[in-house]
Amino acid sequence: MPQVWQPTRLTRQQLEERRLAAQPLLNNPEWTTASIAEHFGVKPSTVRVWRVRLSERGSLEATLSSGRPAWLNDAQIAEIIELLQQGPDPERFPDGRWTTERVRDVIGLKFDVWYDHDWIGKLLRRWGFSWQKVEKHAIEQSPEKIDAWLEEELPALEKKGRSWRNDRLGR
Known part of the structure; x- marks a missing residue:
């Protein structure tokens, strides 16, 4: 018999699908616990648990996992x-x-x-909020002084930079 690859972990949906496929065979006298276990790749104890669950609940459908209750409504x-x-x-x-x-x-x-x-x-x-990064600046920063510097000092520095670059490049 060739070896069949099976994932090491099945999802909840896959586990439920396997249980539901086994459900008709659990009450069939032709199928033993060992043969059902071998057919579905589970241990015989799992088949016995399925039988008990089927007799108590009437179905092998998955139950909802509620998780921890919320602290806030x-x-x-x-x-x-x-x-x-x-x-x-x-x-x-x-x-x-x-x-x-x-x-x-x-x-x-x-x-x-x-x-x-x-x-x-x-x-x-x-809740729909996103992380925001705070813009850092000096506490003593003055918007008026910044505007004045941008209008007066920056153009002069840019001109100076161009002339310095032109001198270095031989232009």
Whole structure:
């Protein structure tokens, strides 16, 4: 008998498909536990589990995997999203930025649910927010002085640079 390649791990859908294919054979007296196990590439103990499950539930269909229950309900999430869209409180956060630590504190103080700040980043992406990089500049920077420098000093430097380049290149 040629060896057939099989993946080491099957998906939930593939596992269910295999169980459902075996379901008609489980109550067939012509098929033994060992023969069903060999036919579907499982251990005999798995076939016995399938038989018990079939007798208890009446089917071998997959059950839903609920996972861990959410700590926040939909109304609370909507409230958080609205709060984040309004922006941070200028009295508490004068720089006007949301950080994961700040969002964590707001959620914790408002709903008494304390997430890790790394998980807050994942929640924010799930809720449609994206990571923003803060533009860094000197605190003492003055927009008026920058505009004046760009209008007066920069053109003179550019002219100086051209003449220096032309001298070096022999033009």
